[in-house]
Amino acid sequence: MTPQQPITPSEGYAGDITPQQAWLWVQAGQAVLVDVRSDAERDWVGQVPGAVPVAWKQWPGMAMNADFDAQMRAAVPEGGRAVLLCRSGVRSIAAARRATELGITAYNILEGFEGDADAQGQRGKKGGWRFHGLPWKQG
Numbered sequence: 001m002t003p004q005q006p007i008t009p010s011e012g013y014a015g016d017i018t019p020q021q022a023w024l025w026v027q028a029g030q031a032v033l034v035d036v037r038s039d040a041e042r043d044w045v046g047q048v049p050g051a052v053p054v055a056w057k058q059w060p061g062m063a064m065n066a067d068f069d070a071q072m073r074a075a076v077p078e079g080g081r082a083v084l085l086c087r088s089g090v091r092s093i094a095a096a097r098r099a100t101e102l103g104i105t106a107y108n109i110l111e112g113f114e115g116d117a118d119a120q121g122q123r124g125k126k127g128g129w130r131f132h133g134l135p136w137k138q139g
Contacts, residue, residue, distance in 0.1 A: 013096035
């Protein structure tokens with residue numbers, strides 16, 4: 001893993017970073033890892049130890065989390081930065097934009113927890129936090 005990988009500039013939030021770069025920042029105390037997947041996804045698919053759970057949307061129905069703003073402000077110290085993780089790196093973009101509006105320096109983690117679906121429609125084989133061997137646990 002390269003110590004410092006480039007950050008992809010983005011519109012409306014600080015940028016896109018690789019899962020490996022996000023983990024380096026978290027380990028160094030330079031960012032808070034915020035998992036914006038639903039509680040059900042974290043319970044059923046797996047979670048990153050130490051990540052702060054702040055769902056962007058909740059299952060069932062994927063309704064917006066009415067407490068997102070307050071939970072983000074509580075999760076990230078003033079002046080700190082957050083790296084946001086979802087399933088595939090899509091919801092975390094919307095969450096990073098909202099966090100930025102709240103005054104938080106927020107980055108989207110590319111590929112998400114499970115990565116993109118392969119030709120068989122299965123995730124976990126084409127990128128993602130788990131694919132890269134970063135820490136996670138089931139249940």
